[in-house]
Amino acid sequence: MLNRATRALAGLIAVSAILMVVACSEKPTASAGPSNAKIIQMEVFKQASCGCCGKWVDHIESARFEVKTKNRQNLNAIKEEFGIQPRYQSCHTGVVDGYIFEGHIPASLVQRFLKEKPGDAIGLAVPGMPVGSPGMEMGERFDSYDVLLLKSDGSSEVYAHIDGPGWTDQTSSALPQ
Numbered sequence: 001m002l003n004r005a006t007r008a009l010a011g012l013i014a015v016s017a018i019l020m021v022v023a024c025s026e027k028p029t030a031s032a033g034p035s036n037a038k039i040i041q042m043e044v045f046k047q048a049s050c051g052c053c054g055k056w057v058d059h060i061e062s063a064r065f066e067v068k069t070k071n072r073q074n075l076n077a078i079k080e081e082f083g084i085q086p087r088y089q090s091c092h093t094g095v096v097d098g099y100i101f102e103g104h105i106p107a108s109l110v111q112r113f114l115k116e117k118p119g120d121a122i123g124l125a126v127p128g129m130p131v132g133s134p135g136m137e138m139g140e141r142f143d144s145y146d147v148l149l150l151k152s153d154g155s156s157e158v159y160a161h162i163d164g165p166g167w168t169d170q171t172s173s174a175l176p177q
Contacts, residue, residue, distance in 0.1 A: 001152060002100030003144070003170070006051050009123045011033050016127030017096075018155060024076075025074075032098070032099070032112035039065070039066050039092050040064065040065045040066070040096060040098065040114065041065075041066050041068070042066070042067050042068070042095065042096045042101075042112075043067075043068050043069075043070055043095045043096075043105045044056075044057055044060075044067050044068070044070065044092055044093070044094045044095075044177065045070050045072055045074070045075055045078045045092060045093045045094075045095070046069065046071060046075070046091065046092035046093075047071060047072065047073065047075065047091070048071040050091055051102070051130060052086065052135045052136050053091055053092040053135065054135075055132075055134070055135035055136075055137070056092065056104055056134050057069060057135075058135075059106075059107055059134040059135055060094070060110070060134075062070050062107070063108070063111065064108075065107065065110075066153050068170070069093075075091075075092075075147070078093055079093060079102075080155060080177050081083065081102065082095065082100045082122070083122060083152075083154075084100060084102050084125065084150070085154060087127060088102055088125040088148060088150060088156065089127060090102050090103025090104065090127060090129060091102075091103065091129060093109070096114060097114075097119075099113070099114070099121070099122065099123040100122055100123035100124075100125075100150070101113075101123055101125075102123065102124070102126070102127075102150075103125055103126035103127060103129070103133075103149075104126045104130065104133035104134050104135050104136050105124050105125070105126050105133075105134070105147055106130060106133070106147070106162065106167075107134065108132055108158055108169040109124060109159065109169055110124065110149050112169060113149075118149060119150055119151065120151050120152050120153070121149055121152070122151065122152050123149045123150050124147055124148065124149060124150065124159055125148045125150050126145060126146075126147055126148070126154070128150070129142075130143045130145035130162075132143060132145075132165055140165075142164060142165045144161070144162060144163045144164070144170070145161075146159075146160070146161050146162070147157045147159045147160040147161075147162065149164065152159065154165050
C-alpha cells in the first residue's frame with residue numbers, strides 16, 4: 001500500500017513540475033506600451049575608432065532604434081552631402097528618412113523630432129562633444145548644452161536646452177507610432 005501511495009505522490013510531483021515548467025516558459029503577451037512602438041531604422045556614419053560614437057549608438061539602440069553603422073575614415077563628404085555646416089558638426093552623423101542627427105543628441109529628442117517633423121527642418125545637431133551628453137558621460141561631470149534645430153536655409157534655433165544629467169524631455173511622450 002505504501003509503495004502504491006509513494007508512486008502516486010511521485011507521479012503527482014512530476015506532473016506538477018511539468019506544468020510549472022510549461023507555465024513559466026510561456027512568452028508573456030505584449031503590452032500596449034513603448035515596447036510595441038515602431039522600430040526606427042537609422043544609419044550612423046562614424047569613424048571605426050571613435051569610442052564615444054559607439055556609446056551613442058548603444059544609447060540610441062536602447063531607445064528601440066535599429067542602427068546600421070557605416071564606418072568612414074573621412075566624414076567630411078557625408079556632412080557636406082547632408083548640408084551640415086562646420087559650426088554644427090560633431091563626430092558622427094545619424095540619418096533617418098533623409099533627416100540628419102548630428103552628434104550626441106538624446107534619443108528622446110530624436111524620437112520627438114521624428115514625431116513632430118518640424119517644417120523646413122533638416123534635422124538636429126549637438127555641435128562638438130559636450131561632457132555628459134549621451135556617449136560622452138564622464139562620471140559626475142556635466143556641461144549644459146543646446147540641441148539645435150537645423151533649417152534648410154542654413155539657420156538654426158534651440159530645439160532643447162539640456163541643463164543637467166537628470167534632464168528628461170518633458171514634451172516627448174511615446175515613440176512615433
